[in-house]
Amino acid sequence: MLKFTMCVARCVLAMMALHVGAVYSWDIAISVKDQLIFYTNGTRTGSINLISRNPTSLVYDEVHNMMLYVDKQNNNDSVCGYDLSSKHNKCFIKRYGHNIHGLAFDPVTERIFFTDTNESSINWFSLKPGYNNSDYGNLLIKIDSNETTPTDIAVDSCGGYVYWTHNISNIDRARLNGSERRLIFANSFKQFSIVMDPQTQNLYYFDICGSCSDGPARGYLNKKIINTTGEIVLLSNFFGSEWRSRVLTVSKDYLYWKNSTGSYDAIWRLSKNAAPYVEPTEINKIYDDKILGITAKYKIKDQVQGVEDCDSLSSLVPTLDEFPDYTSEQCNVSACDYYCVYGNCSINDEGLPKCSCNAGYSGQRCEVNVCHNYCLNDGVCSLNEEDEPVCQCAGNHEGPRCEADISDTTTNAPANTNLTNMLLPWRKSGSKIV
Numbered sequence: 001m002l003k004f005t006m007c008v009a010r011c012v013l014a015m016m017a018l019h020v021g022a023v024y025s026w027d028i029a030i031s032v033k034d035q036l037i038f039y040t041n042g043t044r045t046g047s048i049n050l051i052s053r054n055p056t057s058l059v060y061d062e063v064h065n066m067m068l069y070v071d072k073q074n075n076n077d078s079v080c081g082y083d084l085s086s087k088h089n090k091c092f093i094k095r096y097g098h099n100i101h102g103l104a105f106d107p108v109t110e111r112i113f114f115t116d117t118n119e120s121s122i123n124w125f126s127l128k129p130g131y132n133n134s135d136y137g138n139l140l141i142k143i144d145s146n147e148t149t150p151t152d153i154a155v156d157s158c159g160g161y162v163y164w165t166h167n168i169s170n171i172d173r174a175r176l177n178g179s180e181r182r183l184i185f186a187n188s189f190k191q192f193s194i195v196m197d198p199q200t201q202n203l204y205y206f207d208i209c210g211s212c213s214d215g216p217a218r219g220y221l222n223k224k225i226i227n228t229t230g231e232i233v234l235l236s237n238f239f240g241s242e243w244r245s246r247v248l249t250v251s252k253d254y255l256y257w258k259n260s261t262g263s264y265d266a267i268w269r270l271s272k273n274a275a276p277y278v279e280p281t282e283i284n285k286i287y288d289d290k291i292l293g294i295t296a297k298y299k300i301k302d303q304v305q306g307v308e309d310c311d312s313l314s315s316l317v318p319t320l321d322e323f324p325d326y327t328s329e330q331c332n333v334s335a336c337d338y339y340c341v342y343g344n345c346s347i348n349d350e351g352l353p354k355c356s357c358n359a360g361y362s363g364q365r366c367e368v369n370v371c372h373n374y375c376l377n378d379g380v381c382s383l384n385e386e387d388e389p390v391c392q393c394a395g396n397h398e399g400p401r402c403e404a405d406i407s408d409t410t411t412n413a414p415a416n417t418n419l420t421n422m423l424l425p426w427r428k429s430g431s432k433i434v
């Protein structure tokens with residue numbers, strides 16, 4: 001509490017100090033293991049400490065003035081957002097043990113799209129206020145198990161498409177509701193990252209030829225003009241470098257990406273309208289951290305500048321608030337800010353957040369609805385007086401989780417109903433159910 005009060009006081013002081021030039025209009029930001037770092041015109045201007053660890057797939061959402069990212073803490077991937085206006089962090093969905101690889105935001109529908117490489121799926125959830133999302137997000141497209149795995153993802157808010165790469169060979173697209181899926185480009189390369197630029201209607205992506213028949217491994221940065229066949233290679237091994245990056249973003253004027261050498265990670269920049277094989281510029285070196293994500297403040301009004309056929313995005317421009325620019329003097333985020341999803345938060349002796357869950361929820365962040373997937377065979381779940389899940393079975397089923405057929409009552413439950421083998425999503429540490 002004391003920390004919080006001091007923080008408020010410091011924020012007020014920071015606000016009062018605005019006139020002394022502590023405010024920056026950031027143009028790019030990166031994420032490293034526990035921080036967001038902001039740059040203005042190539043100069044580092046400030047940073048924010050996150051409670052999350054290993055934030056990847058950084059994306060700026062101008063509609064909510066929020067930095068979206070995937071929290072890779074302990075391989076328990078969640079999609080989270082740091083609100084630059086309220087300075088609060090919030091996690092929206094969580095997938096235990098899964099790899100959430102790519103993230104993209106559509107300002108028109110206010111939906112976040114993401115890929116899950118474990119499930120081989122494209123998924124979404126909504127940031128619209130009051131939208132009732134499940135903790136897991138919603139499936140958009142399940143990729144067949146005989147196909148390659150989806151990796152990065154990009155949204156075309158003008159055309160209303162989602163584009164995604166595969167770990168080998170394909171770029172596919174579909175409507176934002178999952179319909180009209182089709183392959184738009186294929187080569188035999190391994191694809192790393194993809195971004196969509198509404199202003200030029202180009203896709204930009206990195207891929208590599210790992211075991212090429214005609215020479216050494218090569219990495220490429222490519223441009224693809226939508227609705228044309230083929231691609232344009234912007235960079236290859238041309239400058240003695242094997243360009244490859246999972247970390248790529250596009251702004252009003254430039255592409256920015258990360259490239260690692262043995263001793264440091266660097267931010268590189270290239271004009272997005274550059275001709276093939278123009279040498280890019282190294283703008284920053286980071287020695288003590290790995291760059292995990294990068295995003296540009298590419299304002300929607302710039303995205304649609306000179307674009308005629310993009311009413312969906314253009315119509316947003318007048319409704320967007322001009323958010324105050326980023327302040328270099330940051331308050332420390334309280335570890336409890338938005339940490340617990342359905343529960344109260346307190347700080348333990350080690351200074352770490354701890355949740356006490358509302359009835360019906362469990363999990364480290366009280367994000368697991370104890371009824372989720374609890375009752376089988378269409379049974380209806382509710383909570384008893386001890387707040388434990390109980391099932392009302394449908395049709396011919398019975399048993400604590402409606403796992404048995406009524407006709408089976410004279411025999412033992414079949415082998416596949418061994419309850420200890422079943423997924424009990426709510427049975428997590430902190431749950432009082434034993």
Ligand SMILES: *[C@@H]1O[C@H](CO)[C@@H](O)[C@H](O)[C@H]1NC(C)=O
Binds near residue numbers: 041
């Ligand atoms: C950014 O840097 C360039 C060259 O260093 C300079 O010409 C330009 O004025 C700077 N822009 C701003 C907004 O500071």
Ligand SMILES: *[C@@H]1O[C@H](CO)[C@@H](O)[C@H](O)[C@H]1NC(C)=O
Binds near residue numbers: 074075076097363364
């Ligand atoms: C993921 O979270 C669950 C529940 O909080 C925890 O039991 C598990 O250990 C975590 N996984 C890892 C790899 O830390």
Ligand SMILES: *[C@@H]1O[C@H](CO)[C@@H](O)[C@H](O)[C@H]1NC(C)=O
Binds near residue numbers: 096097099118
């Ligand atoms: C997801 O994939 C990772 C890496 O391949 C693997 O370690 C993990 O066990 C998988 N998780 C699930 C739930 O299958």
Ligand SMILES: *[C@@H]1O[C@H](CO)[C@@H](O)[C@H](O)[C@H]1NC(C)=O
Binds near residue numbers: 132
């Ligand atoms: C959200 O959805 C869940 C199940 O889909 C439902 O049980 C719950 O009542 C809904 N919450 C609200 C606030 O509508």
Ligand SMILES: *[C@@H]1O[C@H](CO)[C@@H](O)[C@H](O)[C@H]1NC(C)=O
Binds near residue numbers: 144146147
């Ligand atoms: C995958 O299997 C489905 C049938 O299950 C088939 O229609 C499809 O063509 C297959 N795709 C590939 C890439 O082999």
Ligand SMILES: *[C@@H]1O[C@H](CO)[C@@H](O)[C@H](O)[C@H]1NC(C)=O
Binds near residue numbers: 149168190
């Ligand atoms: C792509 O993913 C599939 C399924 O996870 C895996 O079997 C395959 O080896 C991967 N291919 C490459 C080139 O990484």
Ligand SMILES: *[C@@H]1O[C@H](CO)[C@@H](O)[C@H](O)[C@H]1NC(C)=O
Binds near residue numbers: 160176177178
């Ligand atoms: C999906 O979206 C497309 C284009 O927006 C629309 O034409 C189509 O009817 C939609 N399909 C469904 C099932 O909603």
Ligand SMILES: *[C@@H]1O[C@H](CO)[C@@H](O)[C@H](O)[C@H]1NC(C)=O
Binds near residue numbers: 201226227309
């Ligand atoms: C691409 O083609 C679609 C339909 O084929 C059309 O609606 C769209 O306007 C085209 N986009 C551009 C940039 O030409």
Ligand SMILES: *[C@@H]1O[C@H](CO)[C@@H](O)[C@H](O)[C@H]1NC(C)=O
Binds near residue numbers: 242244259260266
């Ligand atoms: C880019 O990254 C590759 C792979 O890590 C490295 O071999 C190469 O030296 C880097 N290039 C530059 C110019 O830093």
Ligand SMILES: *[C@@H]1O[C@H](CO)[C@@H](O)[C@H](O)[C@H]1NC(C)=O
Binds near residue numbers: 049330331332
């Ligand atoms: C924020 O907290 C971290 C860790 O507690 C501390 O190292 C850092 O100095 C604090 N920053 C400010 C501006 O108070």
Ligand SMILES: *[C@@H]1O[C@H](CO)[C@@H](O)[C@H](O)[C@H]1NC(C)=O
Binds near residue numbers: 343357
């Ligand atoms: C959370 O805090 C509120 C307000 O202090 C209290 O009414 C409620 O009982 C608490 N819930 C839990 C689960 O501790």
Ligand SMILES: *[C@@H]1O[C@H](CO)[C@@H](O)[C@H](O)[C@H]1NC(C)=O
Binds near residue numbers: 418420
């Ligand atoms: C249920 O599965 C657990 C874990 O695999 C095993 O230890 C137990 O013996 C099984 N119980 C029955 C009744 O088969």
